[in-house]
Amino acid sequence: xxxxxxFNKTSQNDLVEGVQIDQxxxxxxxxxxxxxxxxxxxxxxxxxxxxxxxxxxxxxxxxLAEADEAxxxxxxxxxxxxxxxxxxxxxHVSLELQQDSAVDxxxxxxxxxxxxxxxxxxxxxxxxxxxxxNTSDYNGTALDKAKFEAALLAFKKQKPNPGPIIFVGGYKQxxxxxxxxxxAGGAVYGVPGVASNAxxxxxxxxxxxxxxxxxxxxxxxxxxxxxxxxxxxAFMVKNRALALGFWTMLDYKLTxxxxxxxxxxxxxxxxxxxxxxxxxxREVISLA
Amino acid sequence: xxxxxxxxxxxxxDPGERKLWIVPVTNPQGVIKxxxxxxxxxxxxxxxxxxxxxxxxxxxxxxxxxxxxxAGWAFLADLYAEDGQxxxxxxxxxxxxxxxxxxxxxxxxxxxxxxxxSGIAERKAGKADHQLESDDIVIPEMDDPRPAHSSKRQRRAxxxx
Numbered sequence: 001x002x003x004x005x006x007f008n009k010t011s012q013n014d015l016v017e018g019v020q021i022d023q024x025x026x027x028x029x030x031x032x033x034x035x036x037x038x039x040x041x042x043x044x045x046x047x048x049x050x051x052x053x054x055x056x057x058x059x060x061x062x063x064l065a066e067a068d069e070a071x072x073x074x075x076x077x078x079x080x081x082x083x084x085x086x087x088x089x090x091x092h093v094s095l096e097l098q099q100d101s102a103v104d105x106x107x108x109x110x111x112x113x114x115x116x117x118x119x120x121x122x123x124x125x126x127x128x129x130x131x132x133x134n135t136s137d138y139n140g141t142a143l144d145k146a147k148f149e150a151a152l153l154a155f156k157k158q159k160p161n162p163g164p165i166i167f168v169g170g171y172k173q174x175x176x177x178x179x180x181x182x183x184a185g186g187a188v189y190g191v192p193g194v195a196s197n198a199x200x201x202x203x204x205x206x207x208x209x210x211x212x213x214x215x216x217x218x219x220x221x222x223x224x225x226x227x228x229x230x231x232x233x234a235f236m237v238k239n240r241a242l243a244l245g246f247w248t249m250l251d252y253k254l255t256x257x258x259x260x261x262x263x264x265x266x267x268x269x270x271x272x273x274x275x276x277x278x279x280x281x282r283e284v285i286s287l288a
Numbered sequence: 289x290x291x292x293x294x295x296x297x298x299x300x301x302d303p304g305e306r307k308l309w310i311v312p313v314t315n316p317q318g319v320i321k322x323x324x325x326x327x328x329x330x331x332x333x334x335x336x337x338x339x340x341x342x343x344x345x346x347x348x349x350x351x352x353x354x355x356x357x358x359a360g361w362a363f364l365a366d367l368y369a370e371d372g373q374x375x376x377x378x379x380x381x382x383x384x385x386x387x388x389x390x391x392x393x394x395x396x397x398x399x400x401x402x403x404x405x406s407g408i409a410e411r412k413a414g415k416a417d418h419q420l421e422s423d424d425i426v427i428p429e430m431d432d433p434r435p436a437h438s439s440k441r442q443r444r445a446x447x448x449x
Contacts, residue, residue, distance in 0.1 A: 005439075025328055028304065038323070080422040081330075082330055083327075083330065084328075084329030085326075085328050085340070085345070087304065087306065087328065088343065089304065092304045115303045116303065117304060119303040119304065120302045120303045120304035120306065121328075122303075123302045123303050124302055124308070124324075124326065124328045125329075127302075127308065127324035127326075128329055128330075128375055129334070130310075130321060130322050130323050130324045130331075131321075131323050131324070131329075131331035131334070132332070133315070133332060133333060133356075135315060135319055135321065137319040139319075139404040139432050140398070159388075167370050174297070176338045222325060223388070224322070225322075225387065225388040226321070226389070226401075227320065227322065227389070228383075228387045228395050228397065228398050228399065229386065229388075229395035229398070232322075242372070271328060272327070272328055272330060273328060273330065274330035274331075275330065275332040275348075279331055281341070283321075284371075285319075288388065288395070
C-alpha cells in the first residue's frame with residue numbers, strides 16, 4: 001500500500017530538529033589508575049634530582065672483652081636518584097569548534113590532555129615493575145593459592161620495610177587469586193568477612209581495589225605485559241616501592257598561534273619514576 | 289663482553305604515544321625480563337642514555353646497573369652476540385613486536401625455547417659462571433674406610449676392650 005500523503009519528515013523537513021548531545025561525555029576506555037594509591041609520591045620536587053636515601057643494614061657482632069676498648073662502627077646509606085622529563089600534549093583548538101560546539105571545548109581539551117597524561121603516568125609508574133630485581137616467575141601458568149603464597153613468602157624473605165603489603169596485578173592475576181582462595185572454601189571463609197572480603201567484593205569498573213585475601217590488599221591495575229602471554233604483577237610495600245616525583249604535576253598554557261584563528265593548547269607534566277627500594281618490590285610473572 | 293653497536297632494545301610506546309624502550313635482560317636464574325626504560329621510567333636494572341635534544345627523545349645506549357653483570361645479569365642481545373647468532377636476535381625482536389608488549393591484543397605463540405641463546409639454558413641449568421658452586425665439603429678422614437672395630441661392641445668382640 002502506498003504511504004498516506006500529509007505531514008511527515010520529508011514533506012516538513014525544514015522543521016526537523018538536529019541532534020541532541022548529552023552533556024555527559026563517556027570517558028576514554030582505560031583501566032582505572034592506581035598510581036595515586038600505591039606509589040610513594042613527592043608532589044613538588046624543587047631540586048633537579050630527587051634522591052630517596054635509605055639506611056644500609058648494619059650489624060655489630062663484636063663482643064667487648066672486659067676493660068677493653070670498643071671499636072667504632074660505620075653506618076652507611078644508599079640512595080636512588082630520580083630525574084624528571086617533561087611530558088607534553090599539544091593541540092590546536094579551532095575557533096570554529098569553540099563557537100559551534102555544544103560543550104565548552106577548551107575545558108574539554110584541557111581535561112582530555114590531562115587524561116592522556118595521567119594514563120601515561122600510571123603506565124610508566126607500573127612499568128617499573130619490569131625492573132624489579134626480585135622475581136617469582138610463573139610464566140605460562142595461572143596464579144593459584146600455592147604460587148601466590150610462595151611468592152609472598154619469598155617477598156617477606158627480602159625483609160621489606162614496614163608497611164602494608166599489597167599485590168598489584170592484572171585482571172587475570174587478581175581473578176585467579178580470588179578464585180583460588182574462593183575454591184579453597186571453608187577453611188578460608190569459615191569466618192566470612194574476616195578472612196577475606198575479595199570474593200564478595202563489589203564489581204565496579206571504576207574500582208581498582210578488589211578486597212583482601214590472606215591479609216593482602218589486591219589492586220587491579222594496568223601492569224606491564226611480560227613476553228607473549230604473561231603480565232608482571234608485583235608484591236610491594238604500599239607507598240614504599242614505586243616512587244613518583246613531580247616537578248610539575250599538571251599544568252597547561254594557551255598560546256595564540258600566529259597566522260591562525262583559534263588557540264594552541266599545551267598541557268604538560270614534568271615527572272620521573274623509579275624503584276625506591278628493591279627490597280620492597282617483588283615481580284610476579286603469570287598468565288595475562 | 290657484549291657488543292655496543294647493536295640495538296639491545298625494541299621501541300614501544302606508552303598510552304600517550306611517547307616512546308618507551310623494552311630491553312630484554314636475563315636474570316641470574318635465566319628468567320627473561322622485559323625491562324622498560326624511558327626518561328620517565330628510571331629502571332633499577334638498566335641505565336639508559338638518551339639524546340633529548342629533540343622533544344622526541346632517542347635511546348642511544350644501555351648499560352646494566354653496577355654489580356648486576358657480575359651477579360649474572362645480561363642483555364639478551366649480548367647473549368645472542370656471544371653465540372654469534374645476531375640473526376636470532378633479530379627474530380626475537382620481531383617476535384617481541386608481535387606481542388601485547390607492543391600493543392597486540394592476541395598473545396602470539398611463545399618464542400621457541402630452542403632458539404633462545406645458550407646463556408639462558410646455562411643459567412636455567414645452574415651452570416653459568418656466576419652459578420658455579422664452591423667445592424663440595426670433603427673431610428678425607430671421614431671418607432676413609434672406617435676401621436672395623438669402631439663400635440664398643442665390635443671392639444669387645446675382637447677382644448680389644
